[in-house]
Amino acid sequence: RKEVEQDPGPFNVPEGATVAFNCTYSNSASQSFFWYRQDCRKEPKLLMSVYSSGNEDGRFTAQLNRASQYISLLIRDSKLSDSATYLCVVRVDYKLSFGAGTTVTVRA
């Protein structure tokens, strides 16, 4: 079983729509969680950390469910510039593990 699994998508949504997707992780000892964004042919960049109580950053909302071992990302009022691959990242001790990413395409 992979350490971090994501629905690869793609999620094709119109501008202004809401899109949400999940990531599951296998190690119950996982300590920290992040969402990274990766644009085509670019390096991954931190989008947001995910906290136990859930957190928002503008139009982005992240949730953590430790009991079911998944995290989620919700994007409200999608913009064309949100088109990217979203990577779920989990830290266990010193090790960071990446999912394969969920591709989101926002269309005009």
Add this chain to the structure above:
Amino acid sequence: EAGVAQSPRYKIIEKRQSVAFWCNPISGHATLYWYQQILGQGPKLLIQFQNNGVVDDSQLPKDRFSAERLKGVDSTLKIQPAKLEDSAVYLCASSLIGQGARAFFGQGTRLTVV
């Protein structure tokens, strides 16, 4: 603040040749990672350093890949000899030490083996 620097940006080599990549992490970041990202996949950790010591190289193909971080700052990753399946983007990242430490990535080196 300067980011993670990597060079070269692109490299094309023939199979069985050798190649080396260089990375200079963000100043003060004790942890340095090398990831391999094959097209359509997430980054896969090859090796992780804390200062100049290796903390994880379990997924490094040690028969052909090597890496060092001699002075605990910059690092080199070498492939010798290269295979076609080594074609990928090699990403270097760095972070502070700690559970919540976030990793910052360089722009990567895109390697094509022909």
